[in-house]
Amino acid sequence: MKHLRASVYGIALLLLSVNSVAELGWVPKQELSEEEQATLPSFCRGMYRPADITPLDSDRIEADADASEMQIGGSMHLEGDVIFRQQDRVLTADQADWQPDERQALFTGNVTLNTPVLSLSGDAATYQEVDGQVALNRAAYSIPARHMRGTAASIETPSDNLLELEDATVTFCEPGRNDWDLAASELTLDQEEGFGTAWHTRLRIREVPILYIPYYRFPIDDRRLTGFLDPKFTVNELGQAEDIQIPFYLNLAPNLDATITPHHILDRGVVWESQLRHKTKWLGDGELNYAYLNKDATEQDERWLINYQQAGRWTPNLQHRWVYNHVSDSDYLNDMNPSAAVDRTTHLPRRGEILFDQGSWHADATIESFQTIDDDITLANRPYRRLPQFNVNYKPQTLNGLRFTQTLQTTRFNRDSEATINNIEQTLSGFSAINGDRLVSDSGAFYPMEWPFGYLTPGAEYRYRSYHLYDTDATVLALDGFDEKPAYGAARYSVDAGLYFDREFDWFGDEYQQTLEPRIYYVRSPYIDNQNLVPNFDTKLTTVTFASLFTGDRFTGGDRLADLNQMSVGLTSRLIRDDGLEQLRASIGRIYYQRDRDVQLTGTNVGEYDLRATSSTLGEVEWNPSESWSVFSTLEWDSYYDYARQRKYGARYEGSNNRMLSVSSTRTQSYSTSTESVSTSTHQLDAGAFWALNDRWALVARQLRDLRKYDTDERKPVSPVLESIAGLEYQSCCWRVQALYRESSSNDSSDVDYTTDKKYGFMLSFQLKGLGNFGSGTDELISDGINGYSRRQYHDF
Numbered sequence: 116m117k118h119l120r121a122s123v124y125g126i127a128l129l130l131l132s133v134n135s136v137a138e139l140g141w142v143p144k145q146e147l148s149e150e151e152q153a154t155l156p157s158f159c160r161g162m163y164r165p166a167d168i169t170p171l172d173s174d175r176i177e178a179d180a181d182a183s184e185m186q187i188g189g190s191m192h193l194e195g196d197v198i199f200r201q202q203d204r205v206l207t208a209d210q211a212d213w214q215p216d217e218r219q220a221l222f223t224g225n226v227t228l229n230t231p232v233l234s235l236s237g238d239a240a241t242y243q244e245v246d247g248q249v250a251l252n253r254a255a256y257s258i259p260a261r262h263m264r265g266t267a268a269s270i271e272t273p274s275d276n277l278l279e280l281e282d283a284t285v286t287f288c289e290p291g292r293n294d295w296d297l298a299a300s301e302l303t304l305d306q307e308e309g310f311g312t313a314w315h316t317r318l319r320i321r322e323v324p325i326l327y328i329p330y331y332r333f334p335i336d337d338r339r340l341t342g343f344l345d346p347k348f349t350v351n352e353l354g355q356a357e358d359i360q361i362p363f364y365l366n367l368a369p370n371l372d373a374t375i376t377p378h379h380i381l382d383r384g385v386v387w388e389s390q391l392r393h394k395t396k397w398l399g400d401g402e403l404n405y406a407y408l409n410k411d412a413t414e415q416d417e418r419w420l421i422n423y424q425q426a427g428r429w430t431p432n433l434q435h436r437w438v439y440n441h442v443s444d445s446d447y448l449n450d451m452n453p454s455a456a457v458d459r460t461t462h463l464p465r466r467g468e469i470l471f472d473q474g475s476w477h478a479d480a481t482i483e484s485f486q487t488i489d490d491d492i493t494l495a496n497r498p499y500r501r502l503p504q505f506n507v508n509y510k511p512q513t514l515n516g517l518r519f520t521q522t523l524q525t526t527r528f529n530r531d532s533e534a535t536i537n538n539i540e541q542t543l544s545g546f547s548a549i550n551g552d553r554l555v556s557d558s559g560a561f562y563p564m565e566w567p568f569g570y571l572t573p574g575a576e577y578r579y580r581s582y583h584l585y586d587t588d589a590t591v592l593a594l595d596g597f598d599e600k601p602a603y604g605a606a607r608y609s610v611d612a613g614l615y616f617d618r619e620f621d622w623f624g625d626e627y628q629q630t631l632e633p634r635i636y637y638v639r640s641p642y643i644d645n646q647n648l649v650p651n652f653d654t655k656l657t658t659v660t661f662a663s664l665f666t667g668d669r670f671t672g673g674d675r676l677a678d679l680n681q682m683s684v685g686l687t688s689r690l691i692r693d694d695g696l697e698q699l700r701a702s703i704g705r706i707y708y709q710r711d712r713d714v715q716l717t718g719t720n721v722g723e724y725d726l727r728a729t730s731s732t733l734g735e736v737e738w739n740p741s742e743s744w745s746v747f748s749t750l751e752w753d754s755y756y757d758y759a760r761q762r763k764y765g766a767r768y769e770g771s772n773n774r775m776l777s778v779s780s781t782r783t784q785s786y787s788t789s790t791e792s793v794s795t796s797t798h799q800l801d802a803g804a805f806w807a808l809n810d811r812w813a814l815v816a817r818q819l820r821d822l823r824k825y826d827t828d829e830r831k832p833v834s835p836v837l838e839s840i841a842g843l844e845y846q847s848c849c850w851r852v853q854a855l856y857r858e859s860s861s862n863d864s865s866d867v868d869y870t871t872d873k874k875y876g877f878m879l880s881f882q883l884k885g886l887g888n889f890g891s892g893t894d895e896l897i898s899d900g901i902n903g904y905s906r907r908q909y910h911d912f
Contacts, residue, residue, distance in 0.1 A: 139234040139257035139264060140164055141290050156810040156910050159848040160289055163259030166229045170203035176244070177201075180211070189215040197222065199242070205229045206242060206249070218244040226251060232306060233258050233278070235270060248273055256280075258306065261335055262287050262885060262912040265296070276306040284319075285311065287885030287912050288849035295320050295850060295883055297331070309338035333886060339366045344374070345887040349453065351876045357381045358453050358891065360388075370394040378451075384412050386451055399427010399435065406451065418443045418451070436468045445488040453874065461489040462498060475511040480504070494541040499528040499550075499652050517562055520576075524555040524673065528652040532586065545591055549650045551584040555673045556604075569614040578640075578676055579604035582649060596645045605676050607640040609667055626693040634685045634704075638667035642678035642713055649674055651716055659751055659761070661685070661733045664704045675716065680709040700737050706730035731760055743770050756786045758793045767902060773813060775903040776804035780822075798823040799837075803901035813844040815855060817900040832860055833873050840900060842878075842893075848910070851882040853893040885912035 143161040144152060155162060171177065181195025191213040199206040199220065209224025220242040228235040228249055237251030250271045256278065257264040267283035280303070286296035299313035311333050318326040332342040341364060349358040362376040376388040388406040395401070404422040411418050424438040440463035442448065448458040462485040470479040484500040504526040511519055529550045532543040561574035581602040591597060613634040620627055654672030657663050664683040669675075685704030692698050711726050732754060737747040745767045751760040765779030782798040803817035819838040825831040842855035855878040880890035888894075898904045 139236060139255060139290075140166060140229075140259040141257070156848075158810050158846070159910070163257060163262055165231055165259040166205070166234065168203050168205060168229070168231055171200065174202065178211075191215075201244075201247065203231055204247070206240070208240070220244075228272075232260065232276065233272075235272075237270070246273075258304070258335075263304075263335065264290065265302075267302070274307075278302075278304040280304070285313075286849065287883070292849070293319075293322060294847060296322070297333075297886075298324070299331075304335060306335065309334060309336040310340045310342075311335050339372060340364070341366045345889055347888075347891050349876055349878050349891040351381065355381055357876055378406075380451060380453060382413050383450065384408055384410065386418075395427075397427070397429065399425050401425030401427075408451070411450075416444070418447055420447055420451070432471055432473045434470050434472075436470070437466070439465045441465075441486055442488060445490050448488075453876070461492060462487050475509055477506070477508040477510075479506045481506070490537045494531070494534050494536060494543055495547040497530060499530045501653075502527050502529055513563075517560055520557070520559040520561075522555065522557040525552070526555075526652075526673075527552050528650075544588060546650055548586050548588065549584050549591065550586045551582050551650065551652070553652065553673060554581040555579070567615075570612065572611040574609045574611070576607040576609075577604060578607060580649075580673065580676065584650070594648060597648050598645075601645070601649060603643050603646075603676070605640050605643050607638060607667070607679065609636065609638040611636045611665070627698075628689075628691045628693075630687075630689045630691070632687040632689070634665065634683075634687070636665045636667065636683040636685075638679050638681060638683075640677065640679040643676050646675055646714055647717065651675070654716060656716065659731070659733065660749075661702050661704055661735045664706055664730070664733060669712065669714075670716070675714055678710070678712060678714050682707045682709070696739060696742060698739050701735070703732065703734045705732045727755060729754070744768050753786065756793070758784060758786060760784060769903040769906070771908075773805065773807035773907050775901065775907070776802075776806065777902040778802040782822075795823050805897060805901050805904050805907065811845055811847065815840065815842045815844060815853070815897055815901075817841075817897070819900075834858075834860065836860070838900065840896065846882075846910070849884045851884065853880045853890075853897075854878070855893050855896070857896070882911075884910075 140163040141161055142164050144155060144159070147155075147162065151162065177200045178193065179196070179198040180193035183191060183193045185191050193211040193213070195209070197208045197211040199211065199222075206222065206226070206228045208222035208226045210222070212221045214220070222240045222242065223238070226237050226240040228240065228251070233256060235249070235251055235254055235256045237254035239253075240249055240251040242249050248271065250269065252269050254268075254270040255264070255266045256270060263285060264287075265280070265283055265285040267280035269281045270283075271279045273279065280299075280301070282300060283302040284293075284296045284298045285302060285304070286293055288294050288296070296319050297313060298317045298319055300315040302311065302313045304311045313331045313333070314329070316328040316331040317324040318328070332340065334340045334342075344362040344364050346362075347358070347360040348356055351357040356379075358381070359379040360376050362374050365373040365375070367373060371391075371393050373392070374390045376390075378386040378388050380386060386406050386408045389404070391403040393401045402422075402424055404420065406420040408418045410416070420443070421441045422439065426434070426436045428434040442463065448460060452458070464483065464485055466481065466483040468479055468481045471477070481504045482502055483504070484502070485498050487497045504524065507521075507523040509519065509521040532548045534541055556579040557576060559574060559576035561572055563572045564570060579602075582600065584599045584601075587597075587599060592599075611634075613632060616631040618629055620629065651674050652672070654670050654674040657666060657669055657671055664685060667679065669677045669679075683704060683706045685702060687700065687702040689697055690699035707729050708727065732752045734750045734752070735748070737745060739745050747763075747765050747767075749761070749763040751762075752758075753760050759782070761781075761783045763779060763781045765777065767775075767777045769775045778801070780798075780800050783796050784793050785796060786793050798821070800818075800820045800822055802820075805813060805815050807813040817838070817840045818836060821832055821835045821837055836858055837860045839858040840855050842853060844851065844853045846852070857874075857876050857878055859874045878891040878893050878896070880888055880893040882888045
């Protein structure tokens with residue numbers, strides 16, 4: 116009898132690893148460290164730990180056993196706590212027999228194999244010294260880093276990162292809880308390539324087969340992999356499959372991939388959708404989307420979509436951006452995506468940009484047009500194309516205390532003068548038919564002065580416009596003062612001044628800083644006559660907010676130089692907690708006009724609003740009682756007719772435990788001098804919440820509701836509920852399910868009675884954690900409707 120022993124250091128390491136190997140690296144929650152337990156939700160009972168093995172410094176084999184017997188010829192029998200170790204592999208068993216001629220060992224009884232990347236156990240195993248291959252019978256395995264485990268009739272390890280299994284299962288569920296698994300006659304797990312392949316695969320729930328797949332290839336890490344992606348489906352209120360998508364992914368090259376998706380839509384047919392993505396040096400990151408339906412079963416028409424977008428850099432200073440869109444008809448986006456949020460897009464952009472930045476210089480060239488997909492928009496109200504536009508801006512930081520700005524822009528504006536819209540021929544005439552070229556030159560100089568208690572910034576600018584107008588007709592040429600090549604310019608002077616006061620105080624045991632920040636902004640620019648004889652190519656009224664009081668203009672765009680002689684007055688106060696949280700901010704302000712405003716977007720008549728001495732009063736308040744809560748309000752009050760032009764109230768909550776909600780009410784109104792009454796143009800309530808009851812259960816709800824009261828002769832929605840979802844989520848440590856009920860109202864301009872068409876449906880999404888999602892895109896829909904959902908905390912492998 117001869118007893119073999121390895122080095123004392125090696126034996127100690129081997130014995131320490133045996134306990135973890137016994138359960139394939141699984142450690143119950145109560146045995147984890149406090150830091151490890153903190154990473155687990157309540158529904159997880161533990162986690163895997165990869166074995167901590169110090170590899171040997173050579174290919175030698177170290178063996179240890181309670182007893183051993185050497186036979187003639189060199190064969191050896193070991194018995195009792197047998198441990199073999201080679202490099203970073205540790206193999207244990209009750210007994211082992213070594214055959215020197217075959218360089219092979221046979222292990223029996225409680226066999227385990229442990230490496231830094233996987234753990235195996237079985238009834239018996241063979242080990243080949245030449246190639247290090249191990250084969251086990253009636254085995255179990257785990258890949259701790261991926262939280263993956265399973266069983267097999269036999270397992271072979273041709274290499275450290277490759278497992279070949281017969282009659283096998285794979286799951287990401289915890290030991291003893293096979294909520295779901297994949298069972299296959301042949302299974303290969305390739306960690307080096309990052310994927311698994313399975314033949315004659317059955318998806319099983321509680322070991323009951325529910326789906327058969329002859330061949331299945333699936334990822335086991337985050338690397339891209341050719342194969343089928345998670346299918347998506349949506350069920351309507353009648354229990355019919357309204358939307359079914361089965362995407363197939365192609366990993367064509369390291370910088371190129373594609374996805375082909377047969378997309379079946381109830382009552383319409385199969386839309387073939389494809390997406391091609393690329394990464395190249397000259398074209399940057401690009402994406403081409405194409406969809407085609409040969410014949411819509413409902414509309415009896417051919418329908419399609421083309422979208423291409425890319426962005427990249429040619430040099431550190433030179434970049435480019437491109438986007439192109441085209442759809443076959445105005446209803447395509449909603450009809451072909453019944454499970455997505457309602458799309459109310461009216462214009463699809465087609466744009467190309469080249470941009471240059473270096474220091475204080477910026478230059479860009481742009482070509483842009485649009486496809487208008489809302490047929491209710493007349494030809495005269497559709498946007499102009501920019502073919503092209505060139506911009507040069509110079510904005511240095513300061514030069515001898517002065518801050519200079521210079522903008523040069525030249526644009527060619529053009530749009531069609533004839534089109535067929537809603538089967539009606541529309542032809543532009545007069546001002547609407549004019550196209551033209553425009554040169555913009557804006558120069559400015561400012562002298563900012565700053566002190567701890569405030570600031571003062573006087574400035575002077577000169578704004579110049581020059582046009583070449585064409586496609587004019589006789590009615591336009593006959594207008595008094597009309598010029599096909601008008602040019603005009605005006606100076607604009609401004610002074611921006613503000614003070615900063617603050618005090619510190621204690622309130623209920625907390626230290627606070629309160630600020631008082633008055634601000635005055637004076638701006639003056641003379642009136643330029645005959646601007647109403649220049650078409651409005653790209654100019655709009657400035658959206659009214661508190662910040663807009665201090666922009667020094669009434670317009671955005673380049674076609675109108677506002678006549679200005681006004682002073683904006685505002686006051687802001689903040690309450691800042693000692694930890695930096697701005698707990699309260701309140702602002703109020705208005706503009707005081709020193710002259711009437713004659714320059715308008717269109718026409719020459721001056722309305723009553725333009726004769727007023729002051730603007731509406733703007734007020735904004737935001738209160739943050741904690742890091743999670745925010746309450747806000749915006750009010751624009753018209754003091755002439757004593758009504759609110761716009762009101763917005765809301766509250767947001769975003770906790771750290773997957774609890775988030777938001778509610779807001781928006782209302783805009785206008786006053787009619789003819790009827791001397793206030794009418795409401797928009798009044799909506801938007802409320803949404805994702806509320807985790809505990810780690811397992813969560814509720815989902817969202818509703819966008821139209822609160823406006825319509826007159827009896829007005830077209831109105833078929834329902835005040837424009838969009839709504841309600842449902843719940845349940846998850847365990849290895850699966851998650853979301854079930855939603857959904858209502859939506861899409862635009863339907865062909866309906867003479869209503870402006871919307873109601874849709875109902877049920878959406879179900881089932882996530883097998885570690886593997887993928889099956890069902891509809893509920894996560895995307897919730898993220899679109901509920902503020903903060905995109906930042907929720909997931910537990911996945």
